[in-house]
Amino acid sequence: MSGRKLPVYLVLDTSGSMDGEPIEAVRNGMQTLTDALRNDPYALESAHLSVITFDSDAQQVVPLTDLFSFQPPMIEAGGETCLGKGLELLANCIETEVRKNTVDVRGDWKPLVFIMTDGEPTDVWQEGLERLKQVRCGVIVACGAGHAANSSVLKQITANTVMLDTANSSTISAFFRWVSSSIAIGSQRIETGKKDANGMSDFPTMPAEFRLMP
């Protein structure tokens, strides 16, 4: 494998409210995502995936792993919605797992981050956000799934916030398909483009059921 990776972090809400259809859709979504990326030559050679879940606590269920060895993790829903803990853990993981350019190490590409939540944060999420601001990301996309998600919170995390009107299997799987083509394009850009993706304009068009928050 080449030393330069395109790090992709999936930060997923696994609180109790995700139980049932939503969490099942997330599991299937991750499956679809890895199946699609595995057949994309750009992504297969450069994309590395990590999965971070947050409920009453945050956990990195899969450390940054190349697509060759990645397998979708077993995730279950239960507990609260500690978004701040998720963001803090994300920042820590980026700091330890993503390499910067130095004279003797060719740095990784700027990480892509996809956050998905279905509810109001139950912790002091601002602290986690402050921590996240200390590390450099390429693009952060936040997805609020369902009416209980708070778009104004997500807007403060990233300008790239999308809302799904309901959190069901069709919207969530549409979101994961979109994430997968975003990663594919991201890894294609780095092969050909000399440039990291820097905003939503670099990503594929979103399905109709997404609402991009202004």
Next chain:
Amino acid sequence: MFRDAFLDFQKRTGFLQPEGEQARKFILGKNAGHKCVEFMYELYKLWDEYVFQQNKLTAPMNNPSLPHEQGQDMAAIGKEQPHSDMRALNQASDPNAAALEKENRESSSGLPKLPPAIKFWLPNAAVGKPYVGEIHRWNKDGKSPAKVRNLRIDAGWDLAGNADCKVEGVPGRAGDCSVAFEYLDGKNWWDASCKLIVNPDPCQLWREREPDDSARPRKEHQKSERCQAQYFDLLGASLRGRSHAHNGGFREDDMAISVHGNWFVMVVADGAGSAKLSRRGSELAVGVMKDALARAIAEHGERWSSLLDGSEETVLALEEEFRVLLRASAQTVIAEIGKEAQQAEESPLEYATTLLAAFGCMQADSLLLASLWVGDGALGVWAGEGEITLMGRPDSGEYSGQTRFLDEKSLNKEDLIKVARISAAQSVFLMTDGVSDPRFETEQGLESAQKWRDLHAELAPIFAMEAAESELLDWLKFWSPGNHDDRTVAILLRKQGI
């Protein structure tokens, strides 16, 4: 009996009957669903074990039955039996019982199916690569090797269970392969299955596609050139990378070389992927730069040649003249790009390109080289025996993928232009990052004499080949994971024995 089974289960798993606050936590807690299913499964196993024992006591010829078939007999079975050591006792007292049990348990059709919540794991395989993988079971704390037997895999995969009950073979195709097997959990065998992911070969995923017919301007996918002189041989090649071929893009690199007596010009350029007309930008850059330098050589070459062995002062003045010439030529490139952009009603930014240019004079005993280097790539002179002279530095940022492109501002950069006299020069290399990234990887790598020696050793023999130009194009196809950019190289090689 059922209570015994439950108590035994409690003892072994630490599972407590949920009450009050604990019940709430249990139900709302993480993995709640998973825990419930596991609990049911444990009970199910104990019940199955119990029925099995009862069957052996009452009707030795019966196969073990599933609980739902005999569950209604629970009350009729009567007296509770200490179930845990029952089978050991039986086996000790009756050797036939052990054999019978074995027979019963191995009839795979009779084995109960595991609840779907119990999951297994196999490390991923890759098509065409030898594979041995051990089946693991997912636990709460991760995964641990599982005791399995009788692995069954469709013949089409070229995979099978080996003597150690591991999956082994060289998978013949990519995709999700289903592995069926029997799983021993404590005392009982179960029918189970697991998914094995076989990764495709990344080399085979790349496609060759032609750009859209209507796309303008057009550009050839490859280019190569050779020029010879008394003391040296010049070769250049530029090739569309796999990633551009895969998505039907054009080559964005370009290259130009020329020879004028003992003087030569070498230029390579790499158009920015983010700029839509960069293929034209790099084409203009190498063309205009080469022409400007060639014109200057035609006009002043003789005078320059006569000054090469002059006093130190003369040589310093000459070097200064070269610097001025390179800067002025680069400015001509910027102006030409600006002109064309204006005509096309495009921003000059759409023509963004790097530029590496060198010109000089190779004589019997020495090389005089003047160069300009904007952006990434590499420009170096190999003088044999660990001597490498880098003619500048590539630009790179904090993370990968940042570089500088040719514009007025880029010409202010320090050590942009360099003039060097190198007595034992063997070869001069100019290359775009499509070659320098996989070959040198880092800035530190660029300074590694070993890496330059290897490059020289690989490329020098190509000059001796009849079809050196196409051989060099072939060489540019080398495989390096994650490195599929356009590749361009221009090489000057000193002729041996002169």
